[in-house]
Amino acid sequence: MNAVNLNLERDNYKDLLKSIKDESMQLAIRHQSNSQYVMEKKRKLKMESEHTGKLTLPSIENSTLEDISSHFHSIRKSQPGEFVELIANKSQQKFIQQSFLELQRNKMSQTFRDISLSKKKFKSLQRKVLQQEPNSLKYLEKQLGIRKETEKQTLPIIQRLQQKKRKPIEEEIEQEQPTVSFFEETLKSYSYAVPRRRESAQIGIIRDRMYVFGGMSGGGITNEIWWFDLKKQEWNNYCSNVQLFITSHSMIVWKQFLVLFGGSGYYDHKMKIRQVYSTIGLFNTITNQWTTSLESVEPRREHKASVLFGKLMVITGGLDAAEKLLNDTLIYSLESKRWTGQKLLFEEGIAQHAQCTVYDSRRNIETVYIFGGQTATLNSFPLMKMVFYGLHPVGWEKVQYSGQAPEGRYNHTMENIGDYIILIGGRSQEKMEYQNEIFIFNLQNNFWIIAQRQGLQTKRWSHSSCVYGSNILCFGGIGENTYLPPHIYQIETDSYKIRGKIGIIKPLATINEEIFNNSPPPMITNRDQEQDSKKICRLEKFRKARKMYEQITTYLPLPKLKTPKMRYDILIHFVKIVMKQIGYI
Numbered sequence: 206m207n208a209v210n211l212n213l214e215r216d217n218y219k220d221l222l223k224s225i226k227d228e229s230m231q232l233a234i235r236h237q238s239n240s241q242y243v244m245e246k247k248r249k250l251k252m253e254s255e256h257t258g259k260l261t262l263p264s265i266e267n268s269t270l271e272d273i274s275s276h277f278h279s280i281r282k283s284q285p286g287e288f289v290e291l292i293a294n295k296s297q298q299k300f301i302q303q304s305f306l307e308l309q310r311n312k313m314s315q316t317f318r319d320i321s322l323s324k325k326k327f328k329s330l331q332r333k334v335l336q337q338e339p340n341s342l343k344y345l346e347k348q349l350g351i352r353k354e355t356e357k358q359t360l361p362i363i364q365r366l367q368q369k370k371r372k373p374i375e376e377e378i379e380q381e382q383p384t385v386s387f388f389e390e391t392l393k394s395y396s397y398a399v400p401r402r403r404e405s406a407q408i409g410i411i412r413d414r415m416y417v418f419g420g421m422s423g424g425g426i427t428n429e430i431w432w433f434d435l436k437k438q439e440w441n442n443y444c445s446n447v448q449l450f451i452t453s454h455s456m457i458v459w460k461q462f463l464v465l466f467g468g469s470g471y472y473d474h475k476m477k478i479r480q481v482y483s484t485i486g487l488f489n490t491i492t493n494q495w496t497t498s499l500e501s502v503e504p505r506r507e508h509k510a511s512v513l514f515g516k517l518m519v520i521t522g523g524l525d526a527a528e529k530l531l532n533d534t535l536i537y538s539l540e541s542k543r544w545t546g547q548k549l550l551f552e553e554g555i556a557q558h559a560q561c562t563v564y565d566s567r568r569n570i571e572t573v574y575i576f577g578g579q580t581a582t583l584n585s586f587p588l589m590k591m592v593f594y595g596l597h598p599v600g601w602e603k604v605q606y607s608g609q610a611p612e613g614r615y616n617h618t619m620e621n622i623g624d625y626i627i628l629i630g631g632r633s634q635e636k637m638e639y640q641n642e643i644f645i646f647n648l649q650n651n652f653w654i655i656a657q658r659q660g661l662q663t664k665r666w667s668h669s670s671c672v673y674g675s676n677i678l679c680f681g682g683i684g685e686n687t688y689l690p691p692h693i694y695q696i697e698t699d700s701y702k703i704r705g706k707i708g709i710i711k712p713l714a715t716i717n718e719e720i721f722n723n724s725p726p727p728m729i730t731n732r733d734q735e736q737d738s739k740k741i742c743r744l745e746k747f748r749k750a751r752k753m754y755e756q757i758t759t760y761l762p763l764p765k766l767k768t769p770k771m772r773y774d775i776l777i778h779f780v781k782i783v784m785k786q787i788g789y790i
């Protein structure tokens with residue numbers, strides 16, 4: 206029995222060991238299958254990550270919202286190695302929609318801003334005619350009082366906010382620009398001898414003397430030098446033996462010298478050619494001596510010149526003997542009395558323009574500005590300035606400006622006072638009209654404005670001008686009908702000095718009404734006393750009114766000078782010639 210029991214226990218033990226071994230084998234197989242599942246899952250994730258790295262996203266800038274939404278809502282089964290399209294959730298779709306809306310708003314605001322700026326630029330280039338409105342239906346409705354207010358355009362809230370934030374730069378500059386007013390009057394002269402009326406003359410100021418030379422008048426071309434003493438207000442004359450009968454020349458002031466260049470003489474009707482010179486003349490204002498030299502450059506007339514760096518004379522444009530427009534820029538050294546040999550060319554020929562020297566505070570250097578003139582294409586030159594490389598001029602460039610720019614013109618003048626360029630007179634090349642406005646160009650912000658004129662408002666062209674303190678002195682030129690009188694016209698630019706020249710004019714009727722309104726109430730008296738008091742009061746009122754009227758002084762407006770419609774100087778010259786031919790003289 207004992208042996209049988211031992212065999213049973215041994216068999217049970219073997220079965221137990223076998224079951225334990227089977228269970229361990231099953232556990233090992235299960236663990237191995239789990240590890241293989243994990244590895245397979247990792248491999249799939251890795252493959253998915255590789256596919257998602259090659260997603261094709263639509264371009265938001267070049268597509269619409271519908272394209273984007275249809276792209277992200279489309280679902281397809283991707284094969285390995287192909288591009289997988291993105292399936293966006295709600296938050297991603299919301300973000301994409303917001304970004305697309307913001308992009309559309311930016312585009313709308315940008316187009317609206319471009320349209321407004323183009324309208325502003327178009328309006329700035331148009332001439333403003335004051336106190337005139339077109340005879341349109343809106344104007345008639347406004348006069349009759351039946352015009353209805355137009356409904357405001359309902360714009361999106363965001364677009365209106367952006368429109369308020371983004372104000373154009375031109376409007377800000379216009380608000381910053383103050384109104385500038387100039388006062389024009391004539392200087393008194395206490396001398397009987399005065400120069401003749403003329404055009405195309407040149408003037409310059411040295412030591413409180415304004416010198417006048419050259420020009421064309423009814424009596425022909427002269428070689429006399431006139432100067433006006435600005436302190437004594439007297440004219441003086443100097444006749445020289447130098448045969449310089451020129452007009453349409455250039456003249457600059459250098460130290461105590463008047464430097465002349467070029468110009469033209471009389472027109473030869475037989476040869477059908479005009480005498481054009483290339484002579485440089487220096488007049489010493491201390492010794493009253495002339496020195497002339499014939500230069501080897503192309504002769505010209507109707508050109509302009511200015512001093513640069515205090516030692517160079519810059520000459521631009523002009524007409525040659527064959528009436529050809531010149532497009533070159535010559536530079537002459539006043540110290541060494543030699544030409545530098547450097548030529549700067551324009552795109553086309555130019556003549557009868559305006560030129561002045563200006564200090565550029567941004568670059569800390571002097572430069573030369575030109576504007577207007579006659580060209581072959583009837584297009585006036587825009588505002589241009591000389592470009593430098595260090596201290597060497599290398600060319601010309603157009604000046605970018607804003608505001609109400611002047612129209613194209615020729616035979617005008619341009620002067621520099623402080624940070625402003627002042628443009629005076631001229632004649633339009635297209636419309637053939639006389640220009641009466643005075644334009645001011647601000648060098649700090651490159652903005653054009655029109656000055657308000659007070660006092661005389663003379664129309665002039667083919668005149669000459671120069672700067673004397675805060676004043677601009679003009680001489681000669683042609684007005685509406687004939688040559689302007691030989692007066693010196695002074696244009697005051699200082700606002701503080703202008704206030705002292707402007708007075709208030711009141712007629713006697715308004716003064717009597719003011720006195721009557723300010724008088725005390727009448728007292729109760731008899732009829733005889735009332736009649737006597739009325740007589741006394743009338744006399745007192747008249748005396749007070751006369752005193753008040755005599756005390757009021759004013760310089761605005763000054764009486765306009767009467768210019769004859771007939772040119773008597775030409776008539777007298779013609780009569781003298783006829784009498785010489787007959788033999789009476």
